[in-house]
């Protein structure tokens with residue numbers, strides 16, 4: 001099976017390099033060829049997107065949403081009849097993609113944790129994709145972590161929960177560390193290390209012991225104790241921030257989806 005990657009940016013490079021280094025046959029093309037200078041020699045570099053499409057059974061289109069429909073429309077004639085075209089963008093709908101290709105399509109959203117083979121990769125399929133396509137794509141994506149299938153209408157919120165979440169978590173704990181600095185002389189790097197390791201161990205504890213967030217709070221925040229003072233502040237004040245966060249990201253998602261339809 002040949003895998004095509006179009007667009008060797010942040011996502012395309014990550015997928016191409018991971019797939020190629022795990023022994024898959026990967027063909028790649030991108031707009032600025034200079035980006036491919038440091039690519040692993042296992043990658044087959046194509047002249048253009050048409051060349052990539054011609055030889056590939058699964059074609060990952062890893063470009064920005066504003067370029068997506070033009071790129072798919074450009075490879076539609078060259079791609080094999082039974083190729084599966086995979087969009088890396090959750091906001092451009094299958095309805096919009098159907099206007100530029102009648103091929104089998106899927107959407108895949110990996111997370112940055114794929115770098116350590118712990119992605120929570122979301123996948124959804126158009127009605128044309130068959131069981132064999134699903135099995136082949138799932139097997140391929142398992143190289144970078146877990147694969148979660150969702151209906152198309154849940155890909156937006158799904159993306160917030162796994163693809164955007166590393167950014168949300170990092171920014172939340174950045175704020176927490178910034179605040180901690182005001183109350184201590186512990187060196188900056190040590191504060192970050194302590195919080196990071198505690199964060200990571202809390203996640204592992206919950207997964208391994210099948211604990212809920214409330215279970216952890218219950219274990220640590222004893223009645224009348226210091227942790228309870230802190231968790232009360234969070235339960236009191238953080239819901240407004242979380243509601244605003246998802247309200248704004250989902251609105252931005254709807255706007256991106258509308259703009260991609262106009263540009264296509």
Ligand SMILES: NC(=O)c1ccc[n+]([C@@H]2O[C@H](COP(=O)([O-])OP(=O)(O)OC[C@H]3O[C@@H](n4cnc5c(N)ncnc54)[C@H](OP(=O)(O)O)[C@@H]3O)[C@@H](O)[C@H]2O)c1
Pocket residue numbers: 006007008009010011012029030031032035049062063064065067071088089090109110111112163
């Ligand atoms: N970054 C993430 O964490 C993440 C997570 C999940 C999904 N996604 C989605 O993945 C997609 C790609 O995101 P990204 O962060 O990888 O973007 P990126 O870093 O900007 O990469 C896009 C790449 O596509 C290339 N490109 C643009 N037009 C092209 C064309 N006509 N033919 C061939 N290559 C072309 C660009 O070339 P140049 O070098 O010339 O600009 C660039 O190298 C987006 O739809 C994004 O929403 C991203």
